Amino acid sequence: MNKIKILSTLGLTMKAGLLISGEDMVLDAIRKSRARLVFLANDTGPTTIKRISDKTTFYQVPLISSLSSDELSRAIGKANRKVIAVIDTQLALLLQRTANE
Numbered sequence: 001m002n003k004i005k006i007l008s009t010l011g012l013t014m015k016a017g018l019l020i021s022g023e024d025m026v027l028d029a030i031r032k033s034r035a036r037l038v039f040l041a042n043d044t045g046p047t048t049i050k051r052i053s054d055k056t057t058f059y060q061v062p063l064i065s066s067l068s069s070d071e072l073s074r075a076i077g078k079a080n081r082k083v084i085a086v087i088d089t090q091l092a093l094l095l096q097r098t099a100n101e
Helices: 003-015 023-031 046-058 069-076 089-100
Strands: 019-021 037-040 083-086
Touching: 003 019, 003 069, 003 083, 003 089, 019 023, 023 046, 023 083, 037 046, 037 089, 083 089
Parallel strands: none
Antiparallel strands: 019 083, 037 083
């Protein structure tokens, strides 16, 4: 996985307005089938991990949980973010391919 490429792509995605951050907003996007890819920080609490992973499994949204909340927060320029969702299909596919490398 190329973390630098993923983090820089997340920053561009945020600037383009194609990213949702925050647990409640992400859960709403998953339920409304807007979320194409979800990033969950690996240092998130067990309750949030279960809630997000259950929703992504049920709605068949890919989940990546290999980045820390500090890395996610710095990438998108917002403090203390544990969960973010990409709402663009092409960017989600690019990020998935990069994460699987």
